[in-house]
Amino acid sequence: MTSTAFNSLPLAPALLANLDTLGYKEMTAIQAQSLPSVLEGRDLIAQAKTGSGKTAAFGIGILAKLNPAWFAVQALVLCPTRELADQVANELRRLARATGNVKVLVLTGGSPMRPQIASLEHGAHIIVGTPGRVRDHLGRQTLDLSKVETLVLDEADRMTDMGFYDEIANIVSACPKRRQTLLFSATYPDDIRRATDSFLADPVEVTVEAQHDNSQIEQLFFEIGFDQRNSAVARLLAHYKPVSAIAFCNTKVQCRELVDELRAKGFSALALYGELEQRERDEILVLFANRSCSVLVATDVAARGLDIQNLEAVINVDVSKDTEVHIHRIGRTGRGGEQGLALSLCAPNEKKWVKLIEEYQQAPVAWYDLDSLDEGEYGVDAAPMMTLVIAGGKKDKLRPGDVLGALTGDAGLAKEQVGKINVTEFQTYVAIDRRVAYDAYERLSRGNPLGGDFGAFKGRNFKMRFIEI
Structure with a gap:
């Protein structure tokens, strides 16, 4: 051996x-x-x-x-x-x-x-x-x-x-x-x-076999009517309450429509598709990766190459015609020894694609009834973090340690209340526990000579704001 x-x-x-x-x-x-x-x-x-x-x-x-x-x-x-x-x-x-x-x-x-x-x-x-x-x-x-x-x-x-x-x-x-x-x-x-x-x-x-270990990823299929797709996604999110989920759509129009409907129901959701400007795309990925946004609605091309840690669920808003794409989609959850959840919605005309998935994985898929799920309250669980943007970055010699120092010093936060810190060329994004985010902002800006929208980092004043979703 x-x-x-x-x-x-x-x-x-x-x-x-x-x-x-x-x-x-x-x-x-x-x-x-x-x-x-x-x-x-x-x-x-x-x-x-x-x-x-x-x-x-x-x-x-x-x-x-x-x-x-x-x-x-x-x-x-x-x-x-x-x-x-x-x-x-x-x-x-x-x-x-x-x-x-x-x-x-x-x-x-x-x-x-x-x-x-x-x-x-x-x-x-x-x-x-x-x-x-x-x-x-x-x-x-x-x-x-x-x-x-x-x-x-x-x-x-x-x-x-x-x-x-x-x-x-x-x-x-x-x-x-x-x-x-x-x-x-x-x-x-x-x-x-x-x-x-x-x-x-x-x-x-x-x-290397592209199949996923069922003990690692729980796959559930739900049959829906043609006009139920977006409401079914909201229902799955309300029932399973994933802190972090990607919902895959086939088109950018579908992405935008689903995000609008999810937001109207109180979910923190953002759309990711190919035609976005790079700056928008980078910001969306930062917000999703640092848990300031709970649901990323994306096309396959846009989501290619993303490696989000601890992704709790993947939702296939429609069944992919390409079995390999389906395997790729669900393989984004259940990584690093974590348990993953893959939820697929299937309209009657998509059952032929499910048959191909069954042939590929040499096992039948598990069907569940959407009506058997608890209704759950929509959008009651906001994303756990909020993102503070500081108008300074690598060009200003700002480092993650400087930001963490200000937040645990002047802002009075515990280290555990500060999440990921991303320092880019001109801006810094920092995730803060939503429950204490506004208090921290208040403390940072209190008495600042440049006014309420500025905070001191590394002994210098930088403009700052929250990204609201």
């Missing part, structure tokens, strides 16, 4: 020690099946769902052969969305802690080019980016991929679905022919196999 301990791999002692510190004790299925081949330098096609540990599978492979003393782009990771790129880069930085002086740079759209060009001039070892922006840098000759030793295509199926194939082919041609290519994809249909065949040389193929 193959060992699943990380110390069974030929890795440097410092990297193994760091993995241990990060809590990486045993390899996940995708890591155990792919890492030995990756460390041998083989090309790889790996089918694995989100949350399976694939980032560490390719991240450890990249770091094992990286030379920090050589300031050249030695690895390139392509991701379909900015959110996934940020997530991957953060994980790579954590994995690289013990290697020392490894520079990971994110190149994605929605951010100005100039700072990215300046960072590239200073050199980087690993680039994590979206195809469009990486292609832009190649066109401007601000990025040199001629020394790349490892190319990773993460969520290749989604990148192809989103129309990035030409950009990817262009980027691949800018990398050396003699390189290692690692392709990770939740699905690997024939069209993607044909499209990516020329990128890979004699690849090892690994498939």
Whole structure:
């Protein structure tokens, strides 16, 4: 039997020690099946769902052969969305802690080019980016991929679905022919196999079953009438009362309509879909991740690459025609050993898609009657946190510790009453326990020489406001 301990791999002692510190004790299925081949330098096609540990599978492979003393782009990771790129880069930085002086740079759209060009001039070892922006840098000759030793295509199926194939082919041609290519994809249909065949040389193929353990995720299906969809979502939320839930819709129009109806019933809900401006999108994700918003109503493309911790429930507002998409949706709950809940609404014309899900998971789904649920009171449980926005960020040298210090000092809060603190370039978002949020604001602004909308952080006055949902 193959060992699943990380110390069974030929890795440097410092990297193994760091993995241990990060809590990486045993390899996940995708890591155990792919890492030995990756460390041998083989090309790889790996089918694995989100949350399976694939980032560490390719991240450890990249770091094992990286030379920090050589300031050249030695690895390139392509991701379909900015959110996934940020997530991957953060994980790579954590994995690289013990290697020392490894520079990971994110190149994605929605951010100005100039700072990215300046960072590239200073050199980087690993680039994590979206195809469009990486292609832009190649066109401007601000990025040199001629020394790349490892190319990773993460969520290749989604990148192809989103129309990035030409950009990817262009980027691949800018990398050396003699390189290692690692392709990770939740699905690997024939069209993607044909499209990516020329990128890979004699690849090892690994498939980790995309099904979910029923003991981890409880799946319930509810039959509804055609005009019941939005009211049924409200009823499920009122009955199950998840602190944090994603409701998946097929279109942005449906997202907007559902959010309007849920808000009218007192739920804190926000819509996430592809056409939003990046600033709006970032703010919505901060509010949802820090528990200032309980329900995120999203399309599949918009929610791709999100990794929300402790997501209690997923609601499929309609049954997806694509079984793999259904598996991806429900796989966002029940992570990290937590119990998850997946609730699916099904109109009569969607039963054929449910049959496909049953065939895929080789087991019948469990049907429940919506009318058997307690009515519950609508919208009585507000999101547990509120988000305070401070008009200062990294450019003002503001750090999470400065904000926490002011809140536990001047504002008189206990550490437990302060949630996530996100410091961006120009703004800082901080989650505060809803029950004490206004009192804390009052204390911070009391007697401020600039007026009631200002608070002192790190000895300086910054404008502040709450985001009301």
